[in-house]
Amino acid sequence: MGCLFLGLVLLGAWILLAIIVSILGAAGIIGGPGGGIVQAAALTVIVVGVIAIGSMGRVFGASARTLDTLIDVARRLENGDYGARIGSAARGPRPVRQLARAFDTLAERLEADETARQALLADVSHELRTPLAIIRGNLEAIADGVHPADEAHLAALVEETVVMERLVEDLRTLSLAEAGRLTLHPEPTDVDVLLGEAVEPFRVAAAEAGVELSVSVPVDLPLADVDPVRIREVVSNLVTNAVRHTPRGGWIRVEGAVSRDGSTLHLAVENTGAGLDPSVAERPFERFVRGPGSKGSGLGLAIARDLVEAHGGSISVDNRPGEGTVFRIALPVGSNPPPAPPP
Numbered sequence: 001m002g003c004l005f006l007g008l009v010l011l012g013a014w015i016l017l018a019i020i021v022s023i024l025g026a027a028g029i030i031g032g033p034g035g036g037i038v039q040a041a042a043l044t045v046i047v048v049g050v051i052a053i054g055s056m057g058r059v060f061g062a063s064a065r066t067l068d069t070l071i072d073v074a075r076r077l078e079n080g081d082y083g084a085r086i087g088s089a090a091r092g093p094r095p096v097r098q099l100a101r102a103f104d105t106l107a108e109r110l111e112a113d114e115t116a117r118q119a120l121l122a123d124v125s126h127e128l129r130t131p132l133a134i135i136r137g138n139l140e141a142i143a144d145g146v147h148p149a150d151e152a153h154l155a156a157l158v159e160e161t162v163v164m165e166r167l168v169e170d171l172r173t174l175s176l177a178e179a180g181r182l183t184l185h186p187e188p189t190d191v192d193v194l195l196g197e198a199v200e201p202f203r204v205a206a207a208e209a210g211v212e213l214s215v216s217v218p219v220d221l222p223l224a225d226v227d228p229v230r231i232r233e234v235v236s237n238l239v240t241n242a243v244r245h246t247p248r249g250g251w252i253r254v255e256g257a258v259s260r261d262g263s264t265l266h267l268a269v270e271n272t273g274a275g276l277d278p279s280v281a282e283r284p285f286e287r288f289v290r291g292p293g294s295k296g297s298g299l300g301l302a303i304a305r306d307l308v309e310a311h312g313g314s315i316s317v318d319n320r321p322g323e324g325t326v327f328r329i330a331l332p333v334g335s336n337p338p339p340a341p342p343p
Contacts, residue, residue: 062091066100073103082111123288123298127167131160170299174287177306184230184310188223191256191265198235199254202243210248213239217256224258224265224333230307231331234315235269237300238327242271250324258333267329275321284317 069089076084085107090100138157141147176182195215206213235254242252250272257266275281280289285305288298304327308315313331320326 063093063096065089066091066096070100070103073107077107077110082107082114119288124167124171128164131163134160167299170303173303174299174306177303177310182306182310184227186225186227186311189226189228189231191221191224191267192217194228194232195235195254195256195267198232199239201236202239206243206246206252209243209246211243211246212251213243213254214251215254215256218258221256221258222262224331226265226311226331226333230310231267234304234307234329235267237304238269241300242269242325246271246273246324263332265329265331265333267331268326270324270326272324275323275325276317276319281317281319284319285315 066086066089069086073084073086085104086100087104090097135157138147138153142149142153147153173182192215195217199213199215203213239252239254246252252269252271255266255268255270258264259266276284283289285301287302289301305315308329308331311331313329315327315329318326318328
């Protein structure tokens with residue numbers, strides 16, 4: 001807009017000079033053999049200048065209308081209308097249209113964040129409501145003498161508090177990760193021991209479900225510079241899902257390996273089964289995404305992704321409908337991951 005304004009000023013000065021020259025020539029002040037040529041040139045300048053001013057005026061008008069629309073959309077966003085967009089109303093020179101597109105992109109992100117925030121509040125409320133209802137119902141039954149305050153009924157209450165505690169801790173981990181305040185404590189870690197400790201708590205459940213659970217790690221696997229607590233949590237979340245969705249007679253295999261140059265640790269959790277439900281396969285690492293009939297909170301994979309990315313790594317899933325899934329993790333181990341900022 002500044003360049004356009006400067007151009008108009010220079011063009012106006014140029015036309016004014018041409019008009020003065022034309023008047024002086026008509027008055028005979030500028031004469032001689034070349035006077036006619038000077039007058040013709042001055043008139044040409046005037047005509048071209050008027051046309052240029054008209055074109056630039058249209059550009060200014062289109063830009064002004066686009067900016068007016070942008071201001072109106074900004075006010076609507078300020079008032080909570082996150083669906084407001086400039087869209088096809090954007091006119092004017094390229095920088096103005098780029099500004100309008102960038103503003104629309106910002107509005108789309110604000111709308112997506114607001115939708116995610118509302119969905120998160122609804123999901124958290126739902127997840128907490130169920131155990132709270134069970135705890136309240138059982139406590140009222142015990143207080144009214146319907147149920148005795150014995151070990152069986154109190155154990156059910158304790159189990160529900162564990163569910164709530166796990167949900168709150170998962171939400172805390174997600175919050176820290178998204179705020180960039182998740183503190184890691186990397187140290188040289190024996191991957192074989194780490195995977196064994198992560199899998200061990202699930203062996204009884206896997207055996208009762210008729211599922212074979214195994215760990216495969218090369219004997220010469222070097223130590224990896226990772227946060228063992230966080231990576232154990234990642235593997236535990238993946239194995240938890242695998243145990244839930246592997247049918248009787250199937251198997252779960254947890255593997256570890258290092259790239260040839262020794263810079264990347266590769267982990268994999270593979271299981272047989274039906275694979276991910278289509279509703280989950282499209283966005284497996286989003287919060288509260290669960291397949292039909294799932295008993296989990298829908299936070300495990302989201303937490304796994306955040307913890308892996310906090311290490312500077314990546315996580316992906318190879319979904320094989322009717323055969324099973326393979327979750328693959330790649331972690332840099334050549335150097336320590338950058339420390340998280342202090343809380």
